[in-house]
Amino acid sequence: MVALALLLGAGLVAASPGRANPAPAESRLHVEWTVAAAGQGQSRVFGYVYNDYRENAVNVQLRITELDASGQPVASVIWPVGDAVAAGSRVFFDTRVPGNGASHRVAVESFDFMTDGEWQTRTTEQLLATEGFQKKVADTPEKLAHLETLTPARKLVARQRNGETYYVYADPAVCKCLYVGTAAQYQGVLDKRLENEQLQALQDHVDYYDPVLWSLWAPWPWF
Known part of the structure; x- marks a missing residue:
């Protein structure tokens, strides 16, 4: 299992995009996403997971963290992407998470290389x-x-x-x-x-x- 702590920020104003900060050379997967209100105390988080490495990635899990107005974590969930992310490619994801805080942060929590x-x-x-x-x-x-x-x-x-x-x-x-x-x-x-x-x-x-x-x-x- 390869763990990757790549934390990314996205403000929540109507529908707001998040984009990866400049990643270090060893980073292999990164995320771009948008957050929008989904009603009933939920937020919709959708976007793409990118694989910048030369091997296919599977078992990709995202950590989606709700932040308060000061940028402090309120709650987080781990969500499985489900699809493999082929080398040099990207995969779309779309999910709903509890909470409608001031902003959200999305990270690649973990992944494996495909056998x-x-x-x-x-x-x-x-x-x-x-x-x-x-x-x-x-x-x-x-x-x-x-x-x-x-x-x-x-x-x-x-x-x-x-x-x-x-x-x-x-x-x-x-x-x-x-x-x-x-x-x-x-x-x-x-x-x-x-x-x-x-x-x-x-x-x-x-x-x-x-x-x-x-x-x-x-x-x-x-x-």
């Missing part, structure tokens, strides 16, 4: 996203705990809801997220898989009905 196995996993997950699977990031302790119970990990598992079959792919290790798709989207994945034998093996396995899955990770576009 060959993780790259294979990312290739599979990119295919799922391309075919229309819904991606859900485990952005709460409850979701993360439930994600650990969805086995087998990184395999497509068929789950039933109201007589319909949906396919669930749980990844508690790399993206800390799950992907859910319909039978038609699953067929699209199978077709693409035949075109690329390097994709990680997928498993068609019918499992039990899991009411927690459908309620905890809601909303869904199908019901």
